[in-house]
Amino acid sequence: MLANAFVDKPTKPTNAELAAVLGPAKALWDQLLAGLAERCSIDVQEWNSYSRKAGWSLRLQHKKRNVVHLSPCRGCFRASFALGDKGVQAARQSGLPPSVIKIIKAAKRYAEGTAVRIEVKSARDLAVVEKLTAIKLAS
Numbered sequence: 001m002l003a004n005a006f007v008d009k010p011t012k013p014t015n016a017e018l019a020a021v022l023g024p025a026k027a028l029w030d031q032l033l034a035g036l037a038e039r040c041s042i043d044v045q046e047w048n049s050y051s052r053k054a055g056w057s058l059r060l061q062h063k064k065r066n067v068v069h070l071s072p073c074r075g076c077f078r079a080s081f082a083l084g085d086k087g088v089q090a091a092r093q094s095g096l097p098p099s100v101i102k103i104i105k106a107a108k109r110y111a112e113g114t115a116v117r118i119e120v121k122s123a124r125d126l127a128v129v130e131k132l133t134a135i136k137l138a139s
Helices: 015-022 025-039 085-092 098-106 123-138
Strands: 044-048 057-062 065-073 076-083 113-120
Touching: 015 025, 015 065, 025 065, 025 076, 025 113, 025 123, 065 123, 076 085, 076 123, 085 098, 085 113, 085 123, 098 113, 113 123
Parallel strands: none
Antiparallel strands: 044 057, 057 065, 065 076, 076 113
16 A cells, blocks of 8 residues: 655645646546546545644545545555445445455455545546445445
8 A cells, every 4th residue: 555645744735735746646636526526426625634644635525424535645546435334235246346346355344334445546446436435425
């Protein structure tokens, strides 16, 4: 798993800092945010840092419900979900690529749900994140 690019940064990243870290993946970041807002009614975007060691992530919410966290890495970003049992079951039956099902099966379970983390490096990964977002909202 790639490290968060904003570890030890005391303030939330600016758009320019985000673009510099993500590089070409910044276009994927912007495309995902626009798509989730339009198709999944994501209505809140909020930068958070739980600790300086963890770095910064963008929390996306729908009606005050946490849906997905986006963590910038160098050249890509990570989408993190906490899926409940119904969400995990739906994801396994959703026709996601076998590599994603393998990630879900290997994911660690916490009280909040199963921690599914997807690295976004290409447009193909955007479809996976959008599908997991829809599953999270439906479960």
